Each structure stands twice: as C-alpha cells, then as structure tokens.
Amino acid sequence: MRGWVWALAAAVVVALCGPALAADFNQAAGQTAAERSQAQAELGQVQKDIAQEKASMQARLKELKDKLAQERQALARARQDLAATSRTKAELTSKLAETSGDLKELAGHVRAAARELLAMAERSPVTAQNPERLEILRGYLNKSRFPGLNDIRQLVELYFAEMAGSGQIARWKGSLVNQDGQDVQADIVRLGAFTTLFRTGGEVGLATLGPASGRLLAAGGELSWGLKSDIAAYLDRETGAAPMDISGGAALKQLSRRESAWERLLSGGPLVWPILLVGLAALILIIERLIFFRRVRANTDEMMTHVAQMVERGDFAAALDEAEKQRGRPTSNVITAGLALKDQPSEVIDNGLSEAMLRELPRLERYITALKVLAAVAPLLGLLGTVTGMINTFQVITVFGTGDPRLMAGGISEALITTQFGLAVAIPILVAAALLGRRAQRLAGDMEEKAVALSAALIKARG
DSSP states (O other), rough: OHHHHHHHHHHHHHHHHHHHHHHHHHHHHHHHHHHHHHHHHHHHHHHHHHHHHHHHHHHHHOOOOOHHHHHHHHHHHHHHHHHHHHHHHHHHHHHHHHHHHHHHHHHHHHHHHHHHHHHHHHTTHHHHHTTTTHHHHHHTTOOSSOOOOOHHHHHHHHHHHHHHHOOOOEEEEEEEETTTTTEEEEEEEEETTEEEEETTTTTTEEEEOTTTTEEEEEESSOOHHHHHHHHHHHTTSSSOOOOOOSSSSHHHHHHHHOOOOOHHHTTTTTTTHHHHHHHHHHHHHHHHHHHHHHHHHOHHHHHHHHHHHHHHTTTTHHHHHHTTTTTTTTTHHHHHHTTTTTTSSSHHEEEEHHHHHHHHHHHHTTTHHHHHHHHHHHHHHHHHHHHHHHHHHHHHHHHHHTSSGGGGHHHHHHHHHHHHHHHHHHHHHHHHHHHHHHHHHHHHHHHHHHHHHHHHHHHHHOO
C-alpha cells in the first residue's frame, strides 16, 4: 500500500517537472558530446606522442644495443691485451729479478771489497797522507747507495794507491798528536805500509794511525835507548837500517798497553788495599816468627848429654849451670824447671815438666793461628772483589749494552785482578804458616824428648 503511494508521488513529480528536466538533459548531453570529442582528440594526440616516443626509444634501444656490442668487443680485446700484458709483465719481472740479483751480488762484492780496504786503510800509515779516503770508503758501506761504474772505478784506484804506497818510502813534514795529546809538527818518514817514524824537537819515536780520524798518533810506551838511537840515525840518513813493525801495528799496540805491576795492581779496585794490608800483616808476623825460631834454635842434644852426665854424678849445680847457658830457649827452660824439682817424687817431677812444657807451647805456636786466618781472609777478599767487579760489569751492560767491550773492561779487570792478588797473597801465607807450624811441632817434640830424658836421669840418680 505504501509502495503505491510512493509511485504515485513520483509520477506527479515527473509530470510537473518533465519539461525542465528534458531541457537540462539535452544541454548535458551536448556538453558531454563536446567533452567526448575533445577527449578523443587528446587521446589521438597522446597515442601519436606515445608512438613517436616509442619509436625514439626503440631507436635509442637499438643504438645502445649496438654500443653494448661494441663495448663487449672492446672488453674482449682489452682482456686479450691484459692477458698479453700480464705475460709480458711476468717475463719482465723474471728478467728484472735475475738482473737485480746479479746487481745486488755485484753491489755486495763492491761493499765487501770496500770494507776490506777500509779495514786495511784504518791501520795503514799511507792513510796519514790521504785521510779523506776513509770517508770515501765508509760511503760505500751505505746500503741505500747503489755503487755505479764510477764508484767501482774509484775503488779500484784506491786499491792501486794502497798497493803503490805500501812499496814506497815517503818523507814529509806534517802534524802529529804526541803522547800529551797536543798537535805538533814533526818530521815524518813512512816505510811502506808497515812503520812510521817521527821526530819532533828532540823526541823521536814510532807513530800509529788513528783509525777514526786518519791522523798519526805517537805510540805510547817508553822506547829503549837503543831503539831511539836507531830511529834517530835513520832519520838523519846515517844508516839505511830502520826498526820496523812488520805486524802491522800490533806490536806497537802491545807496547802502548804495557803496564807496570803497580798499575796492574791498582786496576783491581779498592779491595786491593785490604788484601795488601793482609799480606803486610802476615809478612810482619812471619818475620817475627822466623826471628824467634832462629833465636831459640840451639844444640839441645849436646846440652842434654852434659846435663844427664852431671845428674848421674849428682852434680846438680853444674847441671843447672849447663842448662842456664841457653836461658830463654824452650828446651832449656823445661830442663831448668825439672832440675828445680830434683828432690821431689817422680810424679811431681813429671807434672812439673809437663807444666813447664805447657808454658812454653804458647810461645812456640804464637801467631800461627793468626797466619792461617789471614791466609783464609785474603782469597775471600779476592772473591769479594770478583763479585764487586762483576756487579759493576752488569751495571755497565744495563746502561750501555754490550756494544763496546772497553766499557766492561774496568769491572772485569777488577774481578780478575782481586782474585789473582788474593790468591797470590794467601798461598805464601798458607805455606809459611804450615812451615812455621811444623817448626813449632819439632821444638815441642824436642822439649818432650828432653823432658823424658831428664825425668829418667833424675829417677836413676836417686835410685
């Protein structure tokens, strides 16, 4: 029912509004047709533009494909060229390695030859006239420098100059560093590559070459009068014979290093002095003991024979006088003490003689123990010096390393010399203590023997 109502209402509306709606519809249809025509025209234009763009893109694509083909062909050719270049590089690298090896070997030989000549030049007196060659030769040892043909030619010339100079006698006036370290002018004569003689003022001598500076240095050490006379005679052209050091300077170095026993002793350091005091004290004690044993030495056998004969006769006063002739000697003192007990029982006589011998023993054995102690102390002090010297050596190594052995020489010298000196002092003291102890034992045995003989004589005389 309600649907019919709505349909009727719609019909009424259409009937009333139909003419107006038809007019609007016609207008809209015309506008739509115009817009359609315009849209179709635009569509045609767009399609035309798309076709043109497509054609352009296709042409561009074809161009790129052609270019890609060309690039691929170029890449293939480049790969072929790279392979050929790699093979060429490998061949050149191999040839370069072979050539470099030969060149490095050649450079090594040149440096080795320069090093040998430098070692020779640092000792040769020929360098004194050409000191600049030391720097030239040291330049060859620089590994960053590759020797060329000119360097090799120069090295050969230096070798020939050394050979020529070693066969010449050269005289010139030049500078020389004397033993006081002063630069002086001197008359110099070089005998080949062996020896250099000089005269400066009234002094003549032998000279060596300073390896670092290439300058002549007066050789250290005192030359004998005869050697100085021979040098002066040759420099004055009075003789054709001249002293020569055919060792290449080794003998002169030994001459300059020669030191006295006192200088060698002082190089042992401060502990040398306690060892020296020990030796001096032991020497005083040994001299005292030798004097004592010399003073107490006597012919006790003859004295005892006379005393025994007098005791058997009952002449004790004469026997006492005979013993008193050697007063102060151990055996005489023991016999005197025994004769004083002539009226006592035998046990008292034996005890008295034993007591007298005990009183004399300290005199005989005095300082023997002290000498043995000193004989033990001396090597211990030397051992202490050894430890001190090694400590000093290790301290030097810690600070400076082991590059220069001369820095360690002081500690090693102290270590060895103190030990040597300690043993040199201890051994004679020990031998002297043993000999003196043996001498004291012989005197003690002599006292005991004579005491037993006197005891027997007194008992026999009383019986």
